[in-house]
Amino acid sequence: MFNETQYRPTRAVINTAAIKHNAEQLISYLPKKTKLIAVVKSDGYGHGVAQAASVALQAGAEMFAVATPDEAMTLRKTQPTADILVLGLSPVSFAAVAAQHRIILTVTSESWVKQVIAQQPFDNKCRIHVKIDSGMGRIGVRTEEELAQLVKCIQQSDLSIDGVFTHFARADEEDREPTRRQFERFMRLVNCLPEKPRLIHASNSAGALLFPEYALDAVRFGISLYGIPPSDTVAKQLPFKLKRALALETELTYVKQMTAGEAISYGGTYEAVEGEWIGTLPVGYADGLKRSLTGQEVLIDGKRVPIVGTICMDQCMIRLPREYPEGEKVVLIGKQGKEEIAIEEWSERLNTIPYEIAVTFSTRIPRVYT
Numbered sequence: 001m002f003n004e005t006q007y008r009p010t011r012a013v014i015n016t017a018a019i020k021h022n023a024e025q026l027i028s029y030l031p032k033k034t035k036l037i038a039v040v041k042s043d044g045y046g047h048g049v050a051q052a053a054s055v056a057l058q059a060g061a062e063m064f065a066v067a068t069p070d071e072a073m074t075l076r077k078t079q080p081t082a083d084i085l086v087l088g089l090s091p092v093s094f095a096a097v098a099a100q101h102r103i104i105l106t107v108t109s110e111s112w113v114k115q116v117i118a119q120q121p122f123d124n125k126c127r128i129h130v131k132i133d134s135g136m137g138r139i140g141v142r143t144e145e146e147l148a149q150l151v152k153c154i155q156q157s158d159l160s161i162d163g164v165f166t167h168f169a170r171a172d173e174e175d176r177e178p179t180r181r182q183f184e185r186f187m188r189l190v191n192c193l194p195e196k197p198r199l200i201h202a203s204n205s206a207g208a209l210l211f212p213e214y215a216l217d218a219v220r221f222g223i224s225l226y227g228i229p230p231s232d233t234v235a236k237q238l239p240f241k242l243k244r245a246l247a248l249e250t251e252l253t254y255v256k257q258m259t260a261g262e263a264i265s266y267g268g269t270y271e272a273v274e275g276e277w278i279g280t281l282p283v284g285y286a287d288g289l290k291r292s293l294t295g296q297e298v299l300i301d302g303k304r305v306p307i308v309g310t311i312c313m314d315q316c317m318i319r320l321p322r323e324y325p326e327g328e329k330v331v332l333i334g335k336q337g338k339e340e341i342a343i344e345e346w347s348e349r350l351n352t353i354p355y356e357i358a359v360t361f362s363t364r365i366p367r368v369y370t
Contacts, residue, residue, distance in 0.1 A: 010250040010283045011366045016055045018243035023059035025240040034215040039222035041067035042359040048367045050078040069094045072103045099126035113153045122158040129163035134186040136169045144192045163199035172206035172231035206230040247334025254280040265309030277320035284314040288361040302337025
């Protein structure tokens with residue numbers, strides 16, 4: 001059967017065994033009673049939601065988390081029975097759909113619940129997790145009084161409290177004190193609940209890896225499910241080895257030898273020296289290779305070579321140490337020979353975090369699973 005992506009040499013190669021390894025290692029590391037919630041939002045952090053969810057489930061994950069109702073409905077197509085939690089806020093109109101498809105929603109306000117009550121009764125109870133803002137400053141209940149009012153309102157609705165959770169803002173930092181304060185504030189509010197829900201969870205990837213004492217009933221394993229530490233601080237203190245799941249590769253499509261002073265790409269920002277070999281790659285900023293990555297190295301023949309000239313929408317150029325044949329494999333992220341280019345190299349050059357790099361690779365880059 002024709003596959004519209006089979007002709008493109010630029011591809012993301014996803015090692016699903018690495019995802020499974022990371023999940024299994026965390027489960028072994030955590031207390032036995034702690035469940036693993038696999039966070040597969042943003043298409044599995046760019047790795048592919050269906051495949052990431054499938055192997056996480058095989059590894060022992062008991063629940064999934066996504067960001068939006070649309071992501072939940074997409075995941076439900078391939079995971080018909082597993083629990084799915086929407087971490088972000090959902091429109092009131094989605095509550096009945098969530099009840100029908102057994103999707104768990106995040107709730108933060110009494111006004112949202114009152115709008116649900118005003119709707120027609122659901123055929124099934126809609127399970128919810130109450131979000132507590134313990135210091136992230138994003139969404140969530142902030143005081144004991146606010147929580148008590150919200151719970152009272154929920155008890156009069158077709159909603160059922162399945163869990164309560166918070167999100168650590170600084171668990172990936174060297175200073176542990178802000179996370180300790182958040183945890184204490186969270187538990188103070190949790191202890192105000194009239195009865196304990198099924199799941200109490202606080203830890204993200206950094207929290208799960210560095211604060212096992214805060215594991216509670218479940219942890220949410222996101223970026224590190226895919227083998228990427230949340231920060232350098234976490235990378236230096238990992239309790240077990242993470243395996244990288246993503247590699248980005250392409251191949252040479254054109255090779256030429258330059259004369260002195262010849263310019264490369266838009267603006268002529270790079271001028272070749274006499275006899276220099278320049279190769280063209282079929283990858284550009286429309287794929288997620290930002291223009292600011294000019295100068296970033298790639299791997300060819302196990303050697304590091306730089307991107308030169310302005311990165312174009314669909315192509316870029318690299319400086320070669322010698323002539324190579326068209327079709328020669330080039331690695332932008334991943335290993336080749338004894339060399340490796342980690343996604344952190346890109347994030348440092350772009351003054352951002354690896355999360356942003358992973359989720360901005362274009363959908364036109366085919367994902368190939370090994």
